[in-house]
Amino acid sequence: MKLIDLLKNQNFELIQGSMEQEITSLEFDSRQVKKGSLFFCIKGFQTDGHLYINQAVELGASAVILENESIVPQHITVVKVDDTRKYLAAAASLFFGNSSEQLKLIGITGTNGKTTITYLLKAILGQAQIKSGLIGTISNYIGDVSIETKRTTPESTDFQQMLNRMVDEKVKACVMEVSSHSLALHRVDHTTFHTGVFTNLTADHLDFHPSMEEYYQSKKKLFHMTKSNVINCDDPYGKRLFNELTNEGINVLSFGIDNSYDLYAKEVKLSNRGVAFRVIGMGMDHMIKLNIPGRFSIYNALAAIGAARLAGINAQVIKEALENVNGVPGRLERIQEVQSFSVIVDYAHTPDALENVLNTIRNFAEGRVITVFGCGGDRDTKKRPLMGQVVGKLSDHTIITSDNPRSEEPYSIIKMIEEGIKTTQTDYRVIENRREAIQQALNFAKPNDVILIAGKGHETTQTVGHVTMHFDDRETVRELAREEGIQ
Numbered sequence: 001m002k003l004i005d006l007l008k009n010q011n012f013e014l015i016q017g018s019m020e021q022e023i024t025s026l027e028f029d030s031r032q033v034k035k036g037s038l039f040f041c042i043k044g045f046q047t048d049g050h051l052y053i054n055q056a057v058e059l060g061a062s063a064v065i066l067e068n069e070s071i072v073p074q075h076i077t078v079v080k081v082d083d084t085r086k087y088l089a090a091a092a093s094l095f096f097g098n099s100s101e102q103l104k105l106i107g108i109t110g111t112n113g114k115t116t117i118t119y120l121l122k123a124i125l126g127q128a129q130i131k132s133g134l135i136g137t138i139s140n141y142i143g144d145v146s147i148e149t150k151r152t153t154p155e156s157t158d159f160q161q162m163l164n165r166m167v168d169e170k171v172k173a174c175v176m177e178v179s180s181h182s183l184a185l186h187r188v189d190h191t192t193f194h195t196g197v198f199t200n201l202t203a204d205h206l207d208f209h210p211s212m213e214e215y216y217q218s219k220k221k222l223f224h225m226t227k228s229n230v231i232n233c234d235d236p237y238g239k240r241l242f243n244e245l246t247n248e249g250i251n252v253l254s255f256g257i258d259n260s261y262d263l264y265a266k267e268v269k270l271s272n273r274g275v276a277f278r279v280i281g282m283g284m285d286h287m288i289k290l291n292i293p294g295r296f297s298i299y300n301a302l303a304a305i306g307a308a309r310l311a312g313i314n315a316q317v318i319k320e321a322l323e324n325v326n327g328v329p330g331r332l333e334r335i336q337e338v339q340s341f342s343v344i345v346d347y348a349h350t351p352d353a354l355e356n357v358l359n360t361i362r363n364f365a366e367g368r369v370i371t372v373f374g375c376g377g378d379r380d381t382k383k384r385p386l387m388g389q390v391v392g393k394l395s396d397h398t399i400i401t402s403d404n405p406r407s408e409e410p411y412s413i414i415k416m417i418e419e420g421i422k423t424t425q426t427d428y429r430v431i432e433n434r435r436e437a438i439q440q441a442l443n444f445a446k447p448n449d450v451i452l453i454a455g456k457g458h459e460t461t462q463t464v465g466h467v468t469m470h471f472d473d474r475e476t477v478r479e480l481a482r483e484e485g486i487q
Helices: 049-058 084-095 114-127 156-168 180-184 212-224 236-247 295-310 315-324 351-364 383-394 410-424 434-444 473-484
Strands: 013-016 025-027 037-040 063-066 077-080 104-109 132-135 140-142 145-147 173-177 193-198 226-232 252-257 263-270 275-281 284-290 342-346 369-373 397-400 427-430 450-454 461-464 467-470
Touching: 025 084, 037 049, 037 084, 049 063, 063 084, 084 156, 104 114, 104 212, 104 295, 114 132, 114 173, 114 295, 114 315, 132 156, 140 156, 180 212, 193 212, 193 236, 193 295, 212 226, 212 236, 226 236, 226 295, 236 252, 252 295, 263 295, 275 295, 284 295, 284 315, 295 315, 295 351, 342 351, 342 473, 351 369, 351 383, 351 450, 369 383, 369 434, 383 397, 383 410, 397 410, 397 434, 410 427, 434 450, 434 473
Parallel strands: 025 037, 037 063, 063 077, 104 173, 104 193, 132 173, 193 226, 226 252, 252 263, 342 450, 369 397, 369 450, 397 427
Antiparallel strands: 013 077, 132 140, 140 145, 263 275, 275 284, 461 467
């Protein structure tokens, strides 16, 4: 594709060279450049692409798009724009054939529930015999083939290329998590979503977003790229979003529990095995039994039901699919190899998510609730004492440990958590080494106790300093149980 076609309808300044250059690939990482590449100088959080122009040219870039004036060899075409991230997204969509327009693309955003909803929707699409894709935190899928994922929402070039692969492989629908980072950084710009889903909004990522208002506004961007939307109106931010979108003339449907929304649940029954409820609305009046415990699981199911109905999927098919789902990796995942007591691994890493999970566990725990958790480094520091407070209130015993401390000193993170947990007068101890913390919990537990290991869920690595090593909470429990002779 020619450079001039990639910048169609965009404002730019040609600094030097020809706009008739034939472009073979779009790159923002200079190490990936090859002959004929168009190199975008992206200003990142750790480095600046403008510093790598010469490397890109040496590797064969035929054109460079930049924000800042830079010295570039005369034989290279140079285009200046105001925001290279925006132009990268626009070019990627064109380069890969506007593939989102050829799929039923369902985007899920919100603080909690995104991963579970994508898994529920993929199960529904499979039950309906619709070949589908998935883009999310745990893994990406094209049909039934799993592809490793590096971030919740890929960079725009990787994202658009993946959509293009799905189209080539006859995928008809794709479900994806849409993070606030991706919306703020324009990764999903110039994408057409068939349906948008809003789950909820609670304090998170405030290391990246300067305020909750900015966090909300980033999430809201998704719903200006959609044809239809389903919104959790039991959530205060969801109610606000519903009203604002309605006033803007955007197609929205509401969902929640007990209230007479467009889609709602009633006759709710909770147990340690799952939830049961009657779903009403959008052509449904069905009893649903979901094998995932917790009141929040009902909201996740309603979100999936609403999006599936908007995609034209039969109500009975939806019911059958949901009732066949046995769980999502790292989300209230029970370690079946341990039978003496219960061990549950969950991704909960915000105050709200921890509260939801712990309340769910307290509803069925016959013995004590023992929580092992920490907080990630180089992330929102304000939530650390809040998480300590939540865990202290809802646990009988807590072991504070490391999560992914990254570049931070582990004990400085732990001290912030202690500020919150000390206000609860609960019983707790500090064991910085995560493996040792899990081992202590296993040895401390008695029959009928429930151990919650929170924060990492499905993750299989731990980052300490600049070193990332293999670490999987679930594997660790199984290994330690065997070593300690725990059945």
